Amino acid sequence: MRSTVSCVLGLLLVLALVTAASGAPQTPPVRSLASHLVLTDPAGDNEGGLAPDITGVEIFNDLGGTITFVVNLANRAQLLPEDLILINLDTDRNLGTGLFGSDYVIGYSSDQVVLFFWNGTDLSPLVTQNTLSGTFVGGVLTVTINRSEIGNVDSFGVGVDALHIQGDNILSDVGPVGAYEIDLEPDTDSAPPPRRLAKLKAIKLLANGRVVKVDVKCLPSAQSPCKGTAVITATVARSLLTTTMPAAKTRTVTLGKAKFTIKPNKKKTVKVRLNKTGRKLVTKLRKGQIKKLRVVVKATAQDKRKLKTTDSKRVVLKLPRMKTALGS
Numbered sequence: 001m002r003s004t005v006s007c008v009l010g011l012l013l014v015l016a017l018v019t020a021a022s023g024a025p026q027t028p029p030v031r032s033l034a035s036h037l038v039l040t041d042p043a044g045d046n047e048g049g050l051a052p053d054i055t056g057v058e059i060f061n062d063l064g065g066t067i068t069f070v071v072n073l074a075n076r077a078q079l080l081p082e083d084l085i086l087i088n089l090d091t092d093r094n095l096g097t098g099l100f101g102s103d104y105v106i107g108y109s110s111d112q113v114v115l116f117f118w119n120g121t122d123l124s125p126l127v128t129q130n131t132l133s134g135t136f137v138g139g140v141l142t143v144t145i146n147r148s149e150i151g152n153v154d155s156f157g158v159g160v161d162a163l164h165i166q167g168d169n170i171l172s173d174v175g176p177v178g179a180y181e182i183d184l185e186p187d188t189d190s191a192p193p194p195r196r197l198a199k200l201k202a203i204k205l206l207a208n209g210r211v212v213k214v215d216v217k218c219l220p221s222a223q224s225p226c227k228g229t230a231v232i233t234a235t236v237a238r239s240l241l242t243t244t245m246p247a248a249k250t251r252t253v254t255l256g257k258a259k260f261t262i263k264p265n266k267k268k269t270v271k272v273r274l275n276k277t278g279r280k281l282v283t284k285l286r287k288g289q290i291k292k293l294r295v296v297v298k299a300t301a302q303d304k305r306k307l308k309t310t311d312s313k314r315v316v317l318k319l320p321r322m323k324t325a326l327g328s
């Protein structure tokens with residue numbers, strides 16, 4: 001796509017006449033990008049050394065379809081009244097349609113930003129657009145527009161030109177051209193990993209004293225079933241254990257573990273069968289040899305991203321009342 005110098009004067013006139021408000025000053029665009037394109041242009045190739053000198057163009061969009069164009073100029077802290085920047089968009093990816101291929105053109109001059117579209121014979125201004133805005137600060141032109149205003153396209157060809165108009169004489173810097181793909185899918189690669197994939201819910205010792213029911217929910221943040229393990233440990237006095245390890249007064253021991261696979265946004269009861277140590281501690285609890293059986297339950301899970309997360313809970317395991325025991 002080449003610049004459209006032949007229509008520039010017309011555009012400029014329209015720009016001067018159109019009173020569509022330019023955008024309010026913008027905060028710098030957030031670059032939590034779905035897609036991103038960087039085009040470069042040589043410095044110093046501006047005609048006569050007078051035209052605005054494009055050195056780079058950056059394009060990105062957010063997931064809501066707002067497209068941002070950033071045009072860097074090497075030789076302008078502020079645009080001159082005679083300067084005009086054109087962002088030419090070939091939205092149907094057909095160089096045979098539009099003006100030299102451009103079906104839409106965004107023009108920026110003297111703090112005015114206007115969208116033009118090809119009506120079959122002319123580029124005419126669209127003054128009813130809602131999402132177009134533009135600012136020029138410190139040598140950088142930033143223009144945003146939602147793709148809904150340019151035909152909800154998924155991609156477009158783009159070329160950026162900078163012009164300086166001296167009467168009938170137009171000096172230009174024909175800037176870079178490229179093609180941009182609008183990406184509206186969340187970027188899972190750069191999304192922060194979830195803090196937790198699986199969450200522990202109710203934890204209950206069964207009346208038989210051999211199994212702990214551990215309710216685990218696989219959270220909606222999981223991208224595939226949560227696969228993992230529920231582990232119950234306890235830190236107990238060494239004297240309660242038949243161990244030969246003399247070092248510590250207390251020791252952390254595993255009382256049982258069980259694997260699980262749970263679909264996202266579903267809850268499952270994982271039955272953790274207590275091992276010999278676990279059953280022994282329950283027996284001591286039943287006999288009143290220990291007052292409380294404090295345990296730590298951990299559910300470690302991963303989804304298809306292979307990111308492991310762990311949820312843990314401290315609970316006191318209680319012996320079910322006999323009534324419950326008889327009833328179950």
Ligand SMILES: [Ca+2]
Nearest residue numbers: 041042053054
């Ligand atoms: Ca240049």
Ligand SMILES: [Ca+2]
Nearest residue numbers: 094097098101
């Ligand atoms: Ca076209």
